[in-house]
Amino acid sequence: MTDKKPGFFKRLFGGDAAPEAEAQTPAPAQAAPEPEVPALTPDAVIAAPEAPEPAPIAEHVPVPGPPETTPDYVEEIEARAHSAAPVPATAAPVAAPEPKGWFARLASGLKRSSDQLTGSITSVFTKRKLDNATLEELEDILIQADLGMETATTITDTLRRDRFDRDVSGEDVRAVLAAEIEKVLGPVALPLEIDASQKPFIILMIGVNGSGKTTTIGKLAQKFADEGKSVMLAAGDTFRAAAIEQLQIWGDRTGAAVVSRPAGSDASGLAFDAVTQARTEGCDVLIIDTAGRLQNRDELMNELEKVIRVIKKVDPSAPHATLLTLDATTGQNALKQVEIFGQRAGVTGLVMTKLDGTARGGILVAIARRFGLPVHFIGVGESIGDLEAFTAADFAQAIAGRD
Secondary structure (H helix, E strand, O other), X not given: OOOOOOOHHHHHOOOOHHHHHHHOOOOHHHHOOOOOOOOOOHHHHHHOOOXXXXXXXXXXXXXXXXXXXXXXXXXXXXXXXXXXXXXXXXXXXXXXXXXXXXXXHHHHHOHHXXXXXXXXXXXXXXXXXXXXXXXXXXXHHHHHOOOOHHHHHHHHHHHHHHHOOOEEEHHHHHHHHHHHHHHHHHHHEOOOOXXXXXXXXXXXXXXXXXXXXXXXXXXHHHXXXXXXXXXXXXXXXXXXXXXXXXXXXXXXXXXXEEEOOOOOOOHHHHHHHHHHHHHHHOOOEEEEOOOOOOXXXXXXXXXXXXXXXXXXXXXXXXXXXXXXXXXXXXXOHHHHHHHHHHHHHOOOEEEEEOHHHOOOOOHHHHHHHHHOOOEEEEEOOOOHHHEEEOOHHHHHHXXXXXX
């Protein structure tokens, strides 16, 4: 009987094919009478390993309940996270490539404006001769980039005079663009000077809703504190409880005292109290926040004028600086804001914010050419280091896409 039936290994891997086929047919009645193979059919031998397979998996991977009801499971996940100690060590260098300096942050912030502007210029100037049609295309591009009609005309006139009917590349145009922008912005790129003889030096922050007044105040407070100046903040946006809380947080961060009243209090009364307190305590700088208001809302502009009148009752020379924050994403509307706020509140300088969130950064050029107001600071991000004193050359090079 042993000679007739090969072993299982032989049957499985190439033994006699005919007996194997017979053994695997679904006729167990014929195989049952043989006493030499009691119940050891190939089906039984092959199927045997399949049944226990789920058991080992279940032993090593228990099915957990919801994390909140199985703390052991949560602890296991945390243990696995801590056991991967080498990962933070290798991942730590990822935080290293921080922007190398202000120009790097500025170029990154102006990337959307630069990419749109320079991309359009490159598509037009592909080493072809400069003709009237090309100049018209360029003028349209510059106007659409919010640089303003005068700036666009000046740049195209310069190219017409110097390069007409000659081969011109995109880089040639960007060089002319950067030079013209720097020429316009140079006279308005002025730092905010704190007059030490005025104590406190009172800064009034104004602007439309969402332009970044409160955040800018916090950043300025940090800069002044880093210079060793004592700073006081006045939460004059009494319409929004969130603005009051936000300013108090900035006060905690920068070590500045904060004068505040409950939401809904009279803003001019708070300004009066803040100026009085700052004079009494001998603060170097007092920064007064105000509620955001649209320039076309006459009743709100009247309230702003009242705040200014009350400040002057305490100090006739104040406010010593009235800074208008402009949201770069508003584009052409910023021109109207500068005009109306300048007429009603006596704007002395500008802070342009959110340049990193728009492709319309060229509006600053149009504003500078039209109004000639000092541009003290520009912002290209949320962190304190992303608000810096304005420099015309850096801005011109960055928006023109030149290193």
